[in-house]
Amino acid sequence: MKRVLVLILVLSCIAVFCLLVSCQKSINATSPEPESTVLLTATITQTVTITPTVTNTATATPTNTPIITKYSFPSDLEGWYRDVMGMGFTSVAHNTDPEYSALGTTGSAQANCNFYSPMNLGYMSRDYSPTINLDGKTIKAYIYVPSSLAVLSPSYYAHIQIHSLAGGYTFGGAIDLDTEGWNLMQWAPAGIGVNEVDRVTIVVGRTAPNDWSGVVYIDEISYE
Numbered sequence: 001m002k003r004v005l006v007l008i009l010v011l012s013c014i015a016v017f018c019l020l021v022s023c024q025k026s027i028n029a030t031s032p033e034p035e036s037t038v039l040l041t042a043t044i045t046q047t048v049t050i051t052p053t054v055t056n057t058a059t060a061t062p063t064n065t066p067i068i069t070k071y072s073f074p075s076d077l078e079g080w081y082r083d084v085m086g087m088g089f090t091s092v093a094h095n096t097d098p099e100y101s102a103l104g105t106t107g108s109a110q111a112n113c114n115f116y117s118p119m120n121l122g123y124m125s126r127d128y129s130p131t132i133n134l135d136g137k138t139i140k141a142y143i144y145v146p147s148s149l150a151v152l153s154p155s156y157y158a159h160i161q162i163h164s165l166a167g168g169y170t171f172g173g174a175i176d177l178d179t180e181g182w183n184l185m186q187w188a189p190a191g192i193g194v195n196e197v198d199r200v201t202i203v204v205g206r207t208a209p210n211d212w213s214g215v216v217y218i219d220e221i222s223y224e
């Protein structure tokens, strides 16, 4: 009888042991994984704005462009053009023939002319933007008169004309084109708008209906 009780007790212990092992396995199976250690790396970007130091060196803004004191036309028309306000000039081209270049210089402006009513004026102009200041300046220009023009009576004339928004059109320095060869016209403009000139024009015109076609040359236009 004792042997039977001992056997039962041993079997019971074995059963309890097995039960405990089984429970431990179950607990391990449902336990959460240990939390990971997250390493947070903060990236700090710093934007640095550098503000330059501004030194105010501004001076008065000029209202006029620097004056080109002389147009000698060595290689082109230097901004001068046939102005449709005076269509007696049918075109203006660059001349390289030294015979028709004033004062022994190279090149001149060649104005091709056809004067017939109502084409009584020929204009060759140059525009300025910004304006130029001709106050106290003398404008000079040479014009070559061919014999066919010089013999006309009454003669043709030439003069210098300026334009400004303030003063409109003003002209001076008129000469009669009655002498063959190079002729000088000159004029010291004055009055309203002379310090803000936006256009200078060399004008050829006539006062009588004596038609003429041919060529005049213009050279050495200066503001001094």
Ligand SMILES: [Ca+2]
Pocket (backbone or CB within 6 Å): 071, 072, 073, 074, 101, 102, 105, 106, 107, 108, 219, 220
């Ligand atoms: Ca020239």
